[in-house]
Amino acid sequence: MPLSTLSRDGLRLFAYCNRCTHNRAVAVAPLIERLGPDYPVPRVGRRMRCGGCGSRDIDTMPNWNDRTASGVQGRFNYPEWG
Numbered sequence: 802m803p804l805s806t807l808s809r810d811g812l813r814l815f816a817y818c819n820r821c822t823h824n825r826a827v828a829v830a831p832l833i834e835r836l837g838p839d840y841p842v843p844r845v846g847r848r849m850r851c852g853g854c855g856s857r858d859i860d861t862m863p864n865w866n867d868r869t870a871s872g873v874q875g876r877f878n879y880p881e882w883g
């Protein structure tokens with residue numbers, strides 16, 4: 802999935818650190834400006850650094866919670882992210 806799909810669907814990018822579990826949803830627009838709309842979502846993590854521990858072992862994926870909040874998949878329950 803490219804970054805442009807997240808932008809179209811109004812989803813943010815969810816980033817998760819595999820070392821310290823630090824995680825955060827980030828806005829997609831600045832990423833598209835830097836990496837382009839066709840950049841694959843799973844590869845964005847290779848360009849990020851964890852704000853908690855400095856690790857570069859970051860997983861990135863669509864932040865599906867944004868869709869839940871807008872009611873599109875409202876009948877499913879998702880875990881809350883601290």
Ligand SMILES: [Zn+2]
Nearest residue numbers: 818821851854
């Ligand atoms: Zn970390």
